């Protein structure tokens with residue numbers, strides 16, 4: 001069988017995929033150079049049971065560590081997002097033990113001391129920055145730990161916002177801290193206790209609960225597809241140039 | 255006048271009275287203290303093990319941040335931060351071999367050569383701002399207020415980073431005199447308060463701290479001026495444990511030097527966060543007529 005013909009369609013692609021060697025847990029495989037690490041591993045014959053979730057770069061299940069020949073650096077990436085490189089030496093790290101403290105969230109008030117009590121090891125941080133260096137999401141991990149050490153929960157929540165909890169930071173931590181769990185607590189505290197309440201949301205929820213939109217919804221539900229489509233197409237839109245004082249013709253739901 | 259500023263962690267929480275009074279005062283003095291946009295805990299305690307380079311990483315990283323932000327000088331308020339940063343800087347400047355190892359380890363940062371000058375608010379006032387200029391700005395001279403400046407260890411030791419003569423320092427006296435205070439010298443002003451040993455040996459530390467306060471009292475001090483949150487813990491907050499335990503122990507108001515500066519500059523008490531001091535601090539200022547009763551609420 002010609003390696004350049006698609007087995008299913010018999011079509012020869014314009015550009016043949018170049019095959020490159022990669023090393024999965026020390027064993028060499030030839031894989032097409034356009035694949036992500038995840039697809040390459042599957043191409044090589046492995047089947048994912050763990051270490052794969054969303055395939056879209058958001059679940060953090062597929063963290064991968066690799067090295068390149070002639071380079072002392074440790075590289076990391078999400079297997080589902082990172083394209084293979086010739087001669088990369090890799091292994092996936094789908095799980096890394098990291099203790100998550102147990103707390104009753106309702107009992108907390110959003111004070112930094114609460115984080116210190118649950119995760120006293122945060123003060124073991126020596127700012128080595130190994131965590132930031134391995135973060136596949138480019139989160140400034142060390143900086144959010146620094147923020148927590150000085151009691152700035154809000155900054156920690158903001159800096160850690162892109163964290164997908166893959167755990168690579170914890171795997172490299174000189175101080176043995178579970179950074180991503182600590183950051184999650186910081187974001188929770190920030191969201192629940194330190195961020196101002198959205199007053200309009202409470203009003204809206206109260207309106208909904210009082211049945212304000214019930215009739216409208218029932219009307220829509222009773223429509224047949226045709227009328228529904230028509231209603232949708234003819235709906236009144238706020239003009240792009242509308243000023244602050246613009247109101248729709250139908251004021252029933254304001 | 256503009257200067258890079260490293261706050262330190264404790265100044266953002268338990269010692270806000272140190273930071274906020276200093277920043278308010280600097281503003282009045284026309285000094286713009288620019289907080290580093292990124293900084294981490296300096297480690298607070300300088301590691302004495304000669305080959306313990308890992309604990310130099312944190313302070314050196316802060317110095318690199320200062321460099322990156324274009325500052326030649328880095329201002330500190332806390333004497334422990336001062337000591338840790340200045341000593342790390344000293345290594346980077348004068349110990350080529352260690353500097354090389356540290357720079358190699360921090361390969362994600364630009365190399366650093368110790369070229370930032372680390373200063374403490376006290377030597378900044380003396381060397382860069384000037385006592386005379388400061389004196390002109392004093393609105394409420396602390397006349398008749400007998401203050402015992404407490405140096406502790408980290409402003410004066412080791413001599414590479416000492417703000418003044420290690421055995422006969424006068425910088426703190428000069429500062430307090432400029433503010434109009436009557437300065438009380440006492441032999442134990444440069445003794446260690448026990449520092450972080452309070453964690454491992456709380457009783458011994460309490461005794462040491464009490465000896466310092468007793469010495470200051472015996473020489474006529476009505477209050478202590480401090481530069482460090484840990485000294486404030488030992489010499490201020492822990493007084494509650496001394497009173498009743500040691501013969502003759504009595505309440506001694508303890509201030510951060512920057513609070514006394516703010517008072518002398520005539521800043522409103524709100525700038526000083528006296529709620530984080532012993533209650534006697536506010537009391538004695540009122541008694542001396544240095545702050546207005548009304549705004550003290």
Ligand code: FES
Pocket residue numbers: 051052053054055056057058059060061062078079080081
């Ligand atoms: S599988 Fe979800 S991030 Fe890769």
